[in-house]
Amino acid sequence: xxxxxxxxxxxxxxxxxxxxxxxxxxxxxxxxxxxxxxxxxxxxxxxxxxxxxxxxxxxxxxxxxxxxxxxxxxxxxxxxxxxxxxxxxxxxxxxxxxxxxxxxxxxxxxxxxxxxxxxxxxxxxxxxxxxxxxxxxxxxxxxxxxxxxxxxxxxxxxxxxxxxxxxxxxxxxxxxxxxxxxxxxxxxxxxxxxxxxxxxxxxxxxxxxxxxxxxxxxxxxxxxxxxxxxxxxxxxxxxxxxxxxxxxxxxxxxxxxxxxxxxxxxxxxxxxxxxxxxxxxxxxxxxxxxxxxxxxxxxxxxxxxxxxxxxxxxxxxxxxxxxxxxxxxxxxxxxxxxxxxxxxxxxxxxxxxxxxxxxxxxxxxxxxxxxxxxxxxxxxxxxxxxxxxxxxxxxxxxxxxxxxxxxxxxxxxxxxxxxxxxxxxxxxxxxxxxxxxxxxxxxxxxxxxxxxxxxxxxxxxxxxxxxxxxxxxxxxxxxxxxxxxxxxxxxxxxxxxxxxxxxxxxxxxxxxxxxxxxxxxxxxxxxxxxxxxxxxxxxxxxxxxxxxxxxxxxxxxxxxxxxxxxxxxxxxxxxxxxxxxxxxxxxxxxxxxxxxxxxxxxxxxxxxxxxxxxxxxxxxxxxxxxxxxxxxxxxxxxxxxxxxxxxxxxxxxxxxxxxxxxxxxxxxxxxxxxxxxxxxxxx
Amino acid sequence: xxxxxxxxxxxxxxxxxxxxxxxxxxxxxxxxxxxxxxxxxxxxxxxxxxxxxxxxxxxxxxxxxxxxxxxxxxxxxxxxxxxxxxxxxxxxxxxxxxxxxxxxxxxxxxxxxxxxxxxxxxxxxxxxxxxxxxxxxxxxxxxxxxxxxxxxxxxxxxxxxxxxxxxxxxxxxxxxxxxxxxxxxxxxxxxxxxxxxxxxxxxxxxxxxxxxxxxxxxxxxxxxxxxxxxxxxxxxxxxxxxxxxxxxxxxxxxxxxxxxxxxxxxxxxxxxxxxxxxxxxxxxxxxxxxxxxxxxxxxxxxxxxxxxxxxxxxxx
Numbered sequence: 001x002x003x004x005x006x007x008x009x010x011x012x013x014x015x016x017x018x019x020x021x022x023x024x025x026x027x028x029x030x031x032x033x034x035x036x037x038x039x040x041x042x043x044x045x046x047x048x049x050x051x052x053x054x055x056x057x058x059x060x061x062x063x064x065x066x067x068x069x070x071x072x073x074x075x076x077x078x079x080x081x082x083x084x085x086x087x088x089x090x091x092x093x094x095x096x097x098x099x100x101x102x103x104x105x106x107x108x109x110x111x112x113x114x115x116x117x118x119x120x121x122x123x124x125x126x127x128x129x130x131x132x133x134x135x136x137x138x139x140x141x142x143x144x145x146x147x148x149x150x151x152x153x154x155x156x157x158x159x160x161x162x163x164x165x166x167x168x169x170x171x172x173x174x175x176x177x178x179x180x181x182x183x184x185x186x187x188x189x190x191x192x193x194x195x196x197x198x199x200x201x202x203x204x205x206x207x208x209x210x211x212x213x214x215x216x217x218x219x220x221x222x223x224x225x226x227x228x229x230x231x232x233x234x235x236x237x238x239x240x241x242x243x244x245x246x247x248x249x250x251x252x253x254x255x256x257x258x259x260x261x262x263x264x265x266x267x268x269x270x271x272x273x274x275x276x277x278x279x280x281x282x283x284x285x286x287x288x289x290x291x292x293x294x295x296x297x298x299x300x301x302x303x304x305x306x307x308x309x310x311x312x313x314x315x316x317x318x319x320x321x322x323x324x325x326x327x328x329x330x331x332x333x334x335x336x337x338x339x340x341x342x343x344x345x346x347x348x349x350x351x352x353x354x355x356x357x358x359x360x361x362x363x364x365x366x367x368x369x370x371x372x373x374x375x376x377x378x379x380x381x382x383x384x385x386x387x388x389x390x391x392x393x394x395x396x397x398x399x400x401x402x403x404x405x406x407x408x409x410x411x412x413x414x415x416x417x418x419x420x421x422x423x424x425x426x427x428x429x430x431x432x433x434x435x436x437x438x439x440x441x442x443x444x445x446x447x448x449x450x451x452x453x454x455x456x457x458x459x460x461x462x463x464x465x466x467x468x469x470x471x472x473x474x475x476x477x478x479x480x481x482x483x484x485x486x487x488x489x490x491x492x493x494x495x496x497x498x499x500x501x502x503x504x505x506x507x508x509x510x511x512x513x514x515x516x517x518x519x520x521x522x523x524x525x526x527x528x529x530x531x532x533x534x535x536x537x538x539x540x541x542x543x544x545x546x547x548x549x550x551x552x553x554x555x556x557x558x559x560x561x562x563x564x565x566x567x568x569x570x571x572x573x574x575x576x577x578x579x580x581x582x583x584x585x586x587x588x589x590x591x592x593x594x595x596x597x598x599x600x601x602x603x604x605x606x607x608x609x610x611x612x613x614x615x616x617x618x619x620x621x622x623x624x625x626x627x628x629x630x631x632x633x634x635x636x637x638x639x640x641x642x643x644x645x646x647x648x649x650x651x652x653x654x655x656x657x658x659x660x661x662x663x664x665x666x667x668x669x670x671x672x673x674x675x676x677x678x679x680x681x682x683x
Numbered sequence: 684x685x686x687x688x689x690x691x692x693x694x695x696x697x698x699x700x701x702x703x704x705x706x707x708x709x710x711x712x713x714x715x716x717x718x719x720x721x722x723x724x725x726x727x728x729x730x731x732x733x734x735x736x737x738x739x740x741x742x743x744x745x746x747x748x749x750x751x752x753x754x755x756x757x758x759x760x761x762x763x764x765x766x767x768x769x770x771x772x773x774x775x776x777x778x779x780x781x782x783x784x785x786x787x788x789x790x791x792x793x794x795x796x797x798x799x800x801x802x803x804x805x806x807x808x809x810x811x812x813x814x815x816x817x818x819x820x821x822x823x824x825x826x827x828x829x830x831x832x833x834x835x836x837x838x839x840x841x842x843x844x845x846x847x848x849x850x851x852x853x854x855x856x857x858x859x860x861x862x863x864x865x866x867x868x869x870x871x872x873x874x875x876x877x878x879x880x881x882x883x884x885x886x887x888x889x890x891x892x893x894x895x896x897x898x899x900x901x902x903x904x905x906x907x908x909x910x911x912x913x914x915x916x917x918x919x920x921x922x923x924x925x926x927x928x929x930x931x932x933x934x935x936x937x938x939x940x941x942x943x944x945x946x947x948x949x950x951x952x953x954x955x956x957x958x959x960x961x962x963x964x965x966x967x968x969x970x971x972x973x974x975x976x977x978x979x980x981x982x983x984x985x986x987x988x989x990x991x992x993x994x995x996x997x998x999x
Contacts (some may be wrong), residue, residue: 108834317832322831323858326834399705467703467712467830486716537756646947 002261003282005412006253008394009184010242010288011342012293012356019353023195024082025212029360030221032088033081039063041107042076045084046153046160049204051178051185053520055151056203057159066600067667083197083212084172085221097129099228102220103182104137104175106130110168116166119157123149131518135224148177174199182216215664221292229255229289233279240285247285250280253292302359302382303338306457308380311335313458315450315466319493321506333399336409337380340394341387358385362450372418374427377477379457387418397470405595412472419526424476428456431516439515439538443508443661450509453516463487463517479528484535485616485650487517492650495657502589504661511658520623539661541566549666552624558637561601561644565652567634568604569659574627577665582619588660591615601645601652605638624665684878685887685919685975687705688965689871689892690930691728691822691912693899694953696864698908699830700824701727710830715805719827723867725819729801732891735898738785740890747777749796749890752803767807788813792882800891816877825936826943826950830860859906859947864951867914868931875923893918893999896980914958914987915980916994918967925973933963937988953984961989 016029032038042062049056062084063076084105089098093331095109106126115122127149131137137145152175176183176199181200185211190196198208233252240247265304273280284292306314308329339359343352359382370386371516377394387393396592400406432454437447460472464486475482484683491514515538544563547553548570558564576587592608593599610677612631616623638645645652699722703711710721733751740749750773752931756764764772774790783790788811791798802815826976837855873888892915899912920926927933937957943949950956960979967977979994981987 269845271804271806271812317860319829320832323832326856326858408705464716465709467709468716471715483717647945649947 006261006282006292008340008342009295009299010291011293011295012298012340013293015350015353016298016356017291017294019350019357021353021357023218023550024197025216026294027082027085027214027221028069030218030293031085033084033086034076034078035088037088038086038107039074039076041086041170042081042084043074044108044113044163046108046156046171046173047200047210048149048155048174049176049178049202049210050151051204054204057155058200058203059160059163060200080198083199084174085217086172089107099133100135100224101130101134102224103180103217104131104134104173104177106173108173110170112166113160113169114172116156117161119153122156123153127152135220136177136182140517150173175679176210182213184211184213186211198531199594213536222286222293225255225293226251226286226289229253229284231276233276235279235283237284238279240288241283242288243285245285250279250283250285251282251289253282253289254278271360271388294333294338298356298360299338299340303336304380304382306337306379307381308332308334309451310455310458313455313515314379314461314469316492318462318465321494321497321510335397335399336376336402337374338379338396338398339374339384341382341384341391342394343391346392352391355385355387359383366556370422370622372421372425375455376428377421377456378413378473379455384418389417389419391418391423392416393418411474413470413474413477417479420479421477423527424456424524427527430523431519433521436512436516439512439519442538443512443662444513445505445508450516452513453520459517459520462513463490465490471625476524481529483522484521484523487514488650488654491533492653495653499593499599499657500559502579507657508661511654511661514654514658536562541658543664545570545662547668548630549624551629553630553633555633555636555640558633558641561641561648561652562655564607564634564637564641565601565655566659567630567637568601568609568652569656569661570663571612571627571631571634571659572604572608572656573660573663574624574665575608575616578621578623579615579619582601582621588604599653601649601656604656605635605645609635609638626666684873684875684888684921685921685922686875686925686926687873687888687917687919688928688930689873689895689918690914690916690934691869691871691895692825692914692934692958693822693869693912694864694866694909695862695908695910696952697905698861698910699902699980700867700907700910702860702906710828710862713821714823719822719829720832721828721865722824723822723869725821725869728819728822728869728895731898731902732894733797733898735894735901736857736890738901739894740796743773743776743794745811747794747799749923750776750794752791752795753797753801755854759935765807770805770807783799787811794886798891799878799881799887802877802881813881814877816874816881816883817871820873821871822867823931824865824867826866826940828862828865828980829949830862832858833861834858850997864949866936866950866956868934870929870931872926878971892980899997911953911982912980913982913985914960915955916963917979918977919975920973921975922973923968927966929969930963933966934959935959935962953982953986957986957988959988960991964991964994988998 012275021029028034045060045062047058047060049058057192062080063074066070066075085102086105086107087099090106092098094107095111112122112126115125128145131145131149137148140148178185184196185205186196190198190211195214196211202208202210229251230249232254235250237246237248238250239245240250246604267282269278311332312327312329315332316324318324341355368386372384372387372393374380374382374384374395380395384393392414394412394414395416396412397410398411400408409483432449436450436453440447449460453459456476457469457473460476461469464472468486472482491510494510495507498510518535518537522535522537525534540575544553544557544566547557548567553567555571558567572588572592579585579587588599588608591611592603609631613628615621699710701711703709711723712720713722714720726760732968733753736749737754738752743750752769752773754769754770756772758764758768770787770791771780771783773794774787775782776792777790779790787805787809791803791805792813798813800815800817802813804812835857837857840855853980872885896912896915897911905908916930918927918930935958937959938946966973977994978996980996980998
């Protein structure tokens with residue numbers, strides 16, 4: 001599992017690494033220069049220039065203070081910040097040197113700044129440990145490093161203290177060491193060069209400009225990260241797990257500096273390995289590791305939390321309306337979603353790179369119809385640019401705190417075929433744009449958006465319940481059949497609860513959801529599973545209702561419990577209307593339901609329909625001409641289906657309430673009948 | 684000791700014995716939507732066994748053989764003890780600190796019931812691991828189960844009201860998933876060869892059987908429901924390499940899932956169900972030359988079809 005995930009990450013990272021992304025953007029992706037956590041470090045940038053035996057110090061502020069909501073905030077110069085490639089530590093004591101520094105550019109925390117004046121202490125606690133862990137100084141002797149530390153410490157102690165105030169301060173220290181090949185000095189202004197990034201004008205040689213070589217920096221970053229990984233294991237001349245080729249050096253893929261696959265617990269490791277023998281598990285070569293690093297940073301950038309409103313739809317109880325109402329959107333742990341797009345075969349990396357770049361731009365709007373909006377499909381606000389079926393989409397959901405290595409994978413929905421996802425998105429779109437309104441109209445309510453049906457996770461979770469969210473999401477995105485039993489069970493339970501409270505409005509809302517789901521399922525079966533027939537959607541009942549109002553509904557029309565339930569609903573509502581006209585009382589409430597109990601098919605049959613004739617006689621009620629012929633057929637239907645009424649009660653009850661709440665008197669028909677009483681059918 | 688198989692059937696009322704920690708505490712569902720069964724992990728059953736042994740064999744018992752290694756223990760500073768400290772504590776209390784320095788494995792094997800029965804992964808240096816002779820499988824409910832979501836109120840406010848009358852003056856609402864009734868069957872095997880390595884003895888086996896029964900009764904909490912052991916079958920073999928296998932598939936609960944579905948209900952108490960052990964006992968009879976002993980413990984309220992009397996044991 002971990003190896004597969006790592007392999008996917010490497011495959012994602014490779015086109016980004018090798019693609020034509022400008023090195024400024026690459027540095028931005030790989031480092032923390034644009035992180036919100038790091039912005040205040042750019043307020044005090046100490047640039048130390050060393051050339052030959054000379055040295056000098058400049059202090060820079062990379063950004064401006066701005067007033068936002070009566071609060072002063074610092075906005076970093078987003079062009080120049082990449083010139084100072086910094087890494088923000090995850091965990092551990094940030095005051096200590098951590099990991100391997102690609103070049104001499106270090107974060108200064110407040111205690112460091114306050115200690116600048118104490119040059120011996122600053123040298124011992126800050127400079128020496130960092131210089132020793134700097135890639136660029138790897139080949140330098142200890143005494144040379146010592147000399148360098150002395151030179152820097154003296155300069156800082158002499159000058160920097162004047163910049164230090166009582167307030168809490170953060171800063172960056174960069175040592176421009178002319179000996180290092182990441183630094184370049186130019187006579188001329190190079191403008192916005194692709195690879196050379198302007199640091200500042202030299203103070204040692206006024207008029208000359210100091211630059212950072214972007215390509216060199218990227219190489220250093222990759223190398224530094226590779227050596228960091230080697231801390232948990234490295235081997236010479238071994239076969240890489242990912243390239244299957246021998247490599248001069250392979251390292252462990254696990255590393256504490258990493259958010260992904262960080263071994264804060266020992267689980268993937270055998271107890272027989274030493275602490276630095278993680279390569280016995282997975283070995284990774286330098287090239288794959290660099291791709292892995294790009295991939296990880298990319299995924300970190302594009303991960304999005306599932307909106308709390310969607311989470312509520314996904315995890316609130318579905319069998320109780322009241323319980324769901326009382327759930328707060330904030331009572332669910334955050335879940336993050338990450339989309340991974342991978343080609344089935346390697347190659348075409350330029351196209352992939354273009355897609356990844358678009359994903360990085362964080363468009364929340366679709367640019368073309370072929371784009372996939374994952375908010376609809378997966379509850380995560382990301383657009384995946386148009387990809388063909390030679391790609392597969394994987395969606396990873398996790399919760400927990402990644403920076404602590406505390407990651408709980410909730411679900412990995414792998415191998416989604418983009419065209420299937422696209423079709424599902426289209427069905428949901430049609431449902432939202434045209435079908436929901438029609439369903440609402442049929443139930444006589446105003447057209448409005450239904451939140452529960454707008455995203456696939458919410459739709460499935462409301463139908464099946466939180467225990468089945470991931471399973472049904474996976475089934476739907478994998479072209480597997482979806483079942484109806486739980487939808488009927490949950491809908492019947494909610495309708496029953498609401499019927500007891502006489503909350504007709506909410507019952508209608510439940511049925512709107514029910515028929516929206518049936519529409520989705522119907523379309524899903526037709527368009528994706530290529531299956532004809534299947535479920536009955538709301539429009540299928542139109543003909544049924546027409547036959548009913550003409551009194552032409554026959555036993556042959558009552559072939560299923562669902563049809564019987566629907567007819568019973570129409571009959572009871574028609575009777576209720578007349579009964580109400582005569583008595584002013586609710587027939588179902590007064591006569592059919594027993595106090596405190598739940599309405600069952602048997603009650604509808606025995607307490608309701610079987611008593612209609614007797615009550616109509618007793619109250620001298622005028623009933624539409626269609627009523628008695630259909631009642632007779634329905635009663636025969638009940639006799640024929642009595643064994644199915646209990647096992648299929650949920651199906652019966654949802655259909656019953658649908659018929660009951662959809663019934664409308666058909667005045668045209670009533671007028672033609674001899675004892676028609678159209679007037680008595682209004683409540 | 685012999686290799687053997689265990690089949691343990693227990694019921695739970697008004698609670699969920701094993702929640703799904705990632706899905707808002709609904710029951711753990713390993714089966715797909717149309718199946719409807721829920722499941723319990725072996726971890727929860729082992730916890731019941733360990734807790735019983737801690738309570739029953741206080742501080743290792745008279746023989747000092749029955750300490751429990753995997754447990755929540757807090758030191759003087761209120762911090763949870765880690766693996767190393769727990770092991771050292773046990774070594775100290777049995778006076779084997781010196782031996783433990785070189786050979787913690789023997790100390791823990793000699794003095795910890797759970798190490799001998801369930802095995803151990805000791806990841807403190809010097810590391811070792813030991814596969815446990817007793818391996819439980821997952822327990823699955825014998826019928827489809829639907830959880831209910833319930834709410835209630837706590838009369839006690841979370842904070843005191845202050846003099847100005849501010850602060851919380853009302854209690855809070857609690858919410859929970861629960862299930863009215865469910866019956867679970869869990870299989871387990873005891874491997875005689877692994878027992879030779881771990882030092883598990885017949886006495887340990889008897890304590891385990893007792894702990895399964897009484898540990899289940901011992902563990903009661905509202906969230907986990909009222910649990911009751913119903914049937915415990917222990918089949919010992921002459922041949923250490925033989926076993927019947929999947930004993931849970933040889934028993935049946937009547938009425939079955941289809942019958943409940945047809946009735947539109949689910950079982951709500953022990954009175955509603957009958958257990959059929961006929962097939963299991965037929966296999967036991969058929970394979971008698973391989974079987975050394977078959978014992979069955981029964982809750983008095985359980986209705987059984989099939990002749991079990993020759994195997995029934997007195998309860999603890």
